[in-house]
Amino acid sequence: MTTILPMATNKSTPGPSDASHLNSELQLVSSLAKLQELEKKIHELRQFMPDGLLEPLVPIANPDKATLNNQVAETPQILRASLDETARARVSDVQRFQSLWRDPELKSVWESVESRIKESNGQMIQPSGKWDRDYDVLLKDLADKENSKTEERQREEEEAERAQVLSVEGGWQKVLGQFVQRGVPGVRVAEEQDGNSLAVALIRAGAVFLVRGVVPEPGAPISEWEVSSKTGNRVLTKLEIAMLDCLGSRSRKWDLAFLLDMISSYGDIKSTPCVKCNRRTDDGAQLPTLRHLRQNQQFTEGEARTYTFDALHSSCA
Ligand SMILES: [Zn+2]
Structure with missing residues (x-):
């Protein structure tokens, strides 16, 4: 189907x-x-x-x-x-x-x-x-x-999908494995020591994100994924703040595959044109930091999903 x-x-x-x-x-x-x-x-x-x-x-x-x-x-x-x-x-x-x-x-x-x-x-x-x-x-x-x-x-269907993903033990590791296997250029993922977190590095964009699974209570499965920037003590750049803002406002927060594809869509942020104005920077010299899930994507049941996102300037949204 x-x-x-x-x-x-x-x-x-x-x-x-x-x-x-x-x-x-x-x-x-x-x-x-x-x-x-x-x-x-x-x-x-x-x-x-x-x-x-x-x-x-x-x-x-x-x-x-x-x-x-x-x-x-x-x-x-x-x-x-x-x-x-x-x-x-x-x-x-x-x-x-x-x-x-x-x-x-x-x-x-x-x-x-x-x-x-x-x-x-x-x-x-x-x-x-x-x-x-x-x-x-x-x-x-x-x-x-x-x-x-x-x-x-739509809400009911997403809820059913979410419940299904959560019911598989170690389900997110499988999602991660499928993502790594795709070998998305310029994206490196490493599991953190705590067993619930990942570091996702975008080589070309020069950004590293920390993706942390939220466990509502000890022993429970991860209910959703949080994203922060892994900068050590460095102050966040304007670009990093804009990317984190958009990542933080995403839907399907329980869906790791969705998040990994969304982060990857920032891999070429410095050369990606905006889908609306087709330019790299807008009049305020800003890069297209917004990501909208491309409409009407088709997925085959039982196969790992790959989500595609459109890049937009916040001034073009
Ligand atoms: Zn634009």
């Missing part, structure tokens, strides 16, 4: 292609919200002729109706310009209406309306004349619920 991060590993996760039938209620409400908006726009369009187009003439004909935004034009040129502007604004309103009308989502709605009319021998469907609900509000509620369900599912 293939899994994708950070989207869930669950097969029922809706993808863009099958979303329509999985979220049919969402789809219906979304279509209704669009219809409601169309109807509102139709009422607005009715005001366009002639009132909307001739709006600049209103204060001339009726000075009482002059407003801050619609005053009597001082010269014929100004009047002409504001008539032009009003006409352009109305035309783009009509265009917006047309594009909403031709929205691909509404295509199936129109088709269904037409087939209903055909079925009823040309009898028009009689509307009640009022909307019972605000469908844009309902749509937002439904979308929020859908999102929190997805987040909940």
Whole structure:
């Protein structure tokens, strides 16, 4: 089975292609919200002729109706310009209406309306004349619920994954072994004496990190991994502080494989361009010290994962 991060590993996760039938209620409400908006726009369009187009003439004909935004034009040129502007604004309103009308989502709605009319021998469907609900509000509620369900599912899956990793005795040593075997260039890892820590050296970046497993109580497995800089008594550089900040704010703190790949992604920090601006340093001469897990990475179950990170300037994030 293939899994994708950070989207869930669950097969029922809706993808863009099958979303329509999985979220049919969402789809219906979304279509209704669009219809409601169309109807509102139709009422607005009715005001366009002639009132909307001739709006600049209103204060001339009726000075009482002059407003801050619609005053009597001082010269014929100004009047002409504001008539032009009003006409352009109305035309783009009509265009917006047309594009909403031709929205691909509404295509199936129109088709269904037409087939209903055909079925009823040309009898028009009689509307009640009022909307019972605000469908844009309902749509937002439904979308929020859908999102929190997805987040909940992702949390559960990560929890299951975490529990599985923790249940294997010496599991992290296996993870470490798999990492060392990959022989990532410029990265050296050594186990520390205490049996719960590692030193990770980035040769080219000239940085050494101390990765320490946190044991919540004696005899318990390591619950998460902490990172600090192994500098002895030396004061941390700005670059080291920035890297540690980003490492400290990572997700999946229980996942050693994730952390080792994230640290390795700093191996070529001095020559890695930012994925956003494609430059090495930003306007403040800063290197891209942020790391974001690349979206939609695929992993095969049962095989060691290799995580890929995108480099970003903090000014580009
Ligand atoms: Zn950048």
